[in-house]
Amino acid sequence: MIEQPLLIAEGLSKNYGARIGCRDVSLEVYPGEVLAVVGESGSGKSTLLGLLSTELEASAGRVSYRLRDGRLADLASLGAAEKRLLMRTDWGFVRQNPADGLRMAVSAGGNVGERLMAVGWRHYGHIRDEAIDWLGRVEIAADRVDDDPRAFSGGMRQRLQIARNLVTRPRLVFMDEPTGGLDVSVQARLLDLIRQLVAELGLAVIIVTHDLAVARLLSHRMVVMRHGRVIETGITDQVLDDPREPYTQLLVSSVLAA
Amino acid sequence: MNAHATGAMPEITYNFAYLDEQTKRMIRRAILKAIAVPGYQVPFAAREMPMPYGWGTGGVQVTAAVLGPDDVLKVIDQGADDTTNAVAIRGFFEKTARVATTTSAREATVIQTRHRIPETPLTENQILVYQVPIPEPLRFLEPRETETRQLHALAEYGLMHVKLYEDIARHGHIATTYAYPVEVAGRYVMDPSPIPKFDNPKLDDCPALQLFGAGREKRIYAIPPFTRVRSLDFEDHPFRVQRFAQPCALCAATGVYLDEVILDDKGGRMFVCSDTDYCNERQEAGHRGEMAGEAGRASPSPQPSPLRGEGADGALNLSPTGKGRPEGPGEGTWGVPTTPSSAGDPGSARAAPSGMTK
Ligand SMILES: Nc1ncnc2c1ncn2[C@@H]1O[C@H](COP(=O)(O)OP(=O)(O)OP(=O)(O)O)[C@@H](O)[C@H]1O
Ligand SMILES: [Mg+2]
Ligand SMILES: [Zn+2]
Numbered sequence: 001m002i003e004q005p006l007l008i009a010e011g012l013s014k015n016y017g018a019r020i021g022c023r024d025v026s027l028e029v030y031p032g033e034v035l036a037v038v039g040e041s042g043s044g045k046s047t048l049l050g051l052l053s054t055e056l057e058a059s060a061g062r063v064s065y066r067l068r069d070g071r072l073a074d075l076a077s078l079g080a081a082e083k084r085l086l087m088r089t090d091w092g093f094v095r096q097n098p099a100d101g102l103r104m105a106v107s108a109g110g111n112v113g114e115r116l117m118a119v120g121w122r123h124y125g126h127i128r129d130e131a132i133d134w135l136g137r138v139e140i141a142a143d144r145v146d147d148d149p150r151a152f153s154g155g156m157r158q159r160l161q162i163a164r165n166l167v168t169r170p171r172l173v174f175m176d177e178p179t180g181g182l183d184v185s186v187q188a189r190l191l192d193l194i195r196q197l198v199a200e201l202g203l204a205v206i207i208v209t210h211d212l213a214v215a216r217l218l219s220h221r222m223v224v225m226r227h228g229r230v231i232e233t234g235i236t237d238q239v240l241d242d243p244r245e246p247y248t249q250l251l252v253s254s255v256l257a258a
Numbered sequence: 259m260n261a262h263a264t265g266a267m268p269e270i271t272y273n274f275a276y277l278d279e280q281t282k283r284m285i286r287r288a289i290l291k292a293i294a295v296p297g298y299q300v301p302f303a304a305r306e307m308p309m310p311y312g313w314g315t316g317g318v319q320v321t322a323a324v325l326g327p328d329d330v331l332k333v334i335d336q337g338a339d340d341t342t343n344a345v346a347i348r349g350f351f352e353k354t355a356r357v358a359t360t361t362s363a364r365e366a367t368v369i370q371t372r373h374r375i376p377e378t379p380l381t382e383n384q385i386l387v388y389q390v391p392i393p394e395p396l397r398f399l400e401p402r403e404t405e406t407r408q409l410h411a412l413a414e415y416g417l418m419h420v421k422l423y424e425d426i427a428r429h430g431h432i433a434t435t436y437a438y439p440v441e442v443a444g445r446y447v448m449d450p451s452p453i454p455k456f457d458n459p460k461l462d463d464c465p466a467l468q469l470f471g472a473g474r475e476k477r478i479y480a481i482p483p484f485t486r487v488r489s490l491d492f493e494d495h496p497f498r499v500q501r502f503a504q505p506c507a508l509c510a511a512t513g514v515y516l517d518e519v520i521l522d523d524k525g526g527r528m529f530v531c532s533d534t535d536y537c538n539e540r541q542e543a544g545h546r547g548e549m550a551g552e553a554g555r556a557s558p559s560p561q562p563s564p565l566r567g568e569g570a571d572g573a574l575n576l577s578p579t580g581k582g583r584p585e586g587p588g589e590g591t592w593g594v595p596t597t598p599s600s601a602g603d604p605g606s607a608r609a610a611p612s613g614m615t616k
Contacts, residue, residue, distance in 0.1 A: 047519075114416060117416040118416030118417075124492040
């Protein structure tokens with residue numbers, strides 16, 4: 001690729017006391033690229049995502065991010081204000097549990113509008129119009145704008161999370177099992193939507209999943225984790241069609257229940 | 259308390275204003291810091307006071323720390339000087355500090371208040387002390403204290419507008435009528451305590467020093483004299499105060515905050531000044547409202563009508579009609595069942611509680 005990486009991780013490790021969460025992970029994510037992190041339960045996927053998004057403090061290693069002005073910044077060197085601004089404008093977070101990513105007692109419009117208000121929007125009508133526009137993009141009808149997410153189905157809640165995050169046009173979105181716990185048909189529709197938005201907006205996404213079908217459908221590249229380490233990495237189709245590591249071969253052949 | 263001077267029993271002597279000098283110094287340091295950083299909530303080591311939290315122990319501690327022997331104290335509760343709460347706090351300082359007390363907003367040098375700012379303009383020689391139930395304006399949307407502290411530190415106040423957004427989405431207008439959030443000196447967002455938003459403009463550029471004390475939550479904050487205080491709003495939904503269709507039925511005042519008084523069970527009612535001192539003063543000066551004759555000079559102090567708002571979940575008190583009063587188990591509400599004296603119930607609000615006053 002000619003383009004420079006958007007995010008660079010070097011030697012990331014995380015220990016939980018004596019237990020290893022994640023060990024010596026290095027990777028790069030390019031603008032517009034979807035990177036899947038796969039592996040069995042407990043392999044360290046969520047830990048890695050937490051380290052990359054700096055929600056978790058690393059025991060070792062560092063994460064650098066290319067700011068909008070082109071500067072590559074070590075995230076640990078950013079001030080609290082700068083980092084939070086980055087997180088709520090240039091990044092997005094889609095959680096497996098919608099209650100962790102939404103304000104459940106706030107209307108759909110308020111959920112989507114929050115980031116706009118956080119960056120200084122002070123015109124109610126404009127905020128509401130923008131929220132309705134984004135609800136439409138995630139296939140939520142405009143007349144649900146004043147309903148709160150408690151009245152929404154699981155699939156709608158995930159779509160609302162996506163709208164809430166994308167409204168500030170982030171360049172990088174972190175997703176942890178966004179389709180987990182959803183019915184298969186609902187999952188398929190959500191994946192379709194994510195794929196379409198990613199292409200349309202040129203989003204980079206780091207998505208954690210234990211579902212290789214999700215990785216196949218969405219991601220360009222993938223990393224396979226085991227016992228906290230990345231054991232294999234490559235173009236998604238290549239890894240899935242021609243896995244090199246015996247462990248990956250087991251995963252792909254579904255011998256292992258991921 | 260057992261300080262009743264009965265027979266030959268010597269009266270118990272208190273340290274001036276009840277608190278020991280060291281505690282008062284500690285509170286004064288918190289107050290000075292609060293004045294230095296307008297609108298910022300300064301933690302302080304709140305003391306147990308011989309009254310329930312619901313009685314405004316935060317305000318009482320602040321008052322105790324700023325009171326001097328020559329001060330003249332006024333205590334108001336929902337605009338009135340004669341509610342149980344106001345009478346008890348006034349009695350407390352009469353007894354423990356032997357300061358002069360008054361009901362006149364003009365004569366007072368220190369005014370402790372719950373739920374109102376006097377209609378009489380305040381002066382540079384006065385201190386207004388507010389009793390605060392919930393000091394954190396962001397609390398209702400963000401319960402985590404670590405997070406709200408961050409939000410204040412970084413001046414991230416988008417969440418406050420989410421609250422106002424929700425109001426408009428649900429009610430068509432900003433329905434928050436009490437504890438309406440303000441930005442102080444262009445920096446910190448602050449809860450002005452459950453005063454009606456009608457009083458918010460009085461916060462702005464006020465010549466008096468305004469101090470806020472939250473006892474249960476152990477916070478003090480301040481608005482120094484002549485500080486810019488702006489009520490939050492949206493460009494297309496600007497801040498507005500409540501308006502009343504008619505003047506005060508007793509003193510004919512307009513442009514003041516009125517309370518509804520139920521006269522009988524047949525729907526009879528009237529609207530009178532919530533600030534009884536102001537109303538009395540006007541009546542003495544000869545102003546006559548349309549019901550001044552019937553109601554007489556006794557100025558029926560408005561009953562705290564069925565209390566609303568301020569839920570236990572920390573939700574802001576919303577009073578969509580604009581006429582309600584804050585309610586609920588917050589500080590500054592009636593009937594908080596704690597020791598040593600029970601505060602009584604709303605129905606007996608006028609009765610002096612046992613053990614609180616002489
Ligand atoms: N807060 C924590 N304290 C202690 N150990 C933890 C903590 N979080 C994770 N771990 C441990 O770190 C390892 C990696 O956990 P992690 O949650 O990253 O795995 P995962 O791949 O996301 O698993 P899953 O698919 O079940 O979500 C596991 O052994 C886990 O028990
Ligand atoms: Mg996980
Ligand atoms: Zn009047």
